[in-house]
């Protein structure tokens with residue numbers, strides 16, 4: 527069995543990820559316009575009509591921007607926790623209850639041939655989650671907004687064969703950059719975002735030999751560069767004397783453009 531993954535957009539100006547098999551697909555977040563989502567999918571030869579649902583991590587606009595139109599025009603259901611749904615509804619009354627499928631946390635459900643579980647993470651939005659998705663024997667974890675990796679989220683990240691994880695900011699760039707003090711504090715807090723060093727250290731200490739794809743996600747435009755994120759990862763592994771598996775493909779997700787489709791085979 528074959529699965530395709532594509533990041534349509536990743537970062538504070540919009541997050542949207544596609545995961546599909548030969549029949550159907552799902553989106554994880556819809557933080558760019560519905561028009562862009564349709565256009566990017568079409569470029570990959572995927573019809574929006576084959577998207578069976580949108581998994582939503584939290585209510586920040588860079589994750590929900592396209593929801594209203596996708597539900598209204600394309601009638602795609604939204605899968606998210608009750609609290610996330612309430613918080614989205616309080617921002618946009620144009621999304622109706624018809625399209626909502628509330629899901630409990632840490633309980634498996636099935637959609638488009640995938641077994642899916644939402645797990646809680648620490649972030650400054652109500653009940654933010656990451657998603658752990660089983661596709662055949664492959665385990666995919668997508669976790670893009672979190673201030674730290676806690677005991678609950680860690681196992682889902684460690685287990686993945688295919689991991690999309692936040693590497694939001696370079697610690698030094700954030701420190702010396704021109705963001706106001708309160709914003710720097712917010713980003714660095716336990717409920718903010720993961721820095722390059724934080725992500726790299728966790729990965730180095732918990733690397734799983736079965737990890738075949740690692741995607742660094744949600745990079746800051748002002749406080750990070752793809753080069754810095756990658757360099758930090760390599761440096762931390764080297765400092766700890768941990769070899770990075772040659773079989774693991776690393777991708778830094780582009781902030782504004784779709785990545786090449788990554789194919790996962792059983």
Ligand SMILES: [Zn+2]
Pocket residue numbers: 537538541586588589670671744
């Ligand atoms: Zn975000």
Ligand SMILES: [Zn+2]
Pocket residue numbers: 584586649651671
């Ligand atoms: Zn967020």
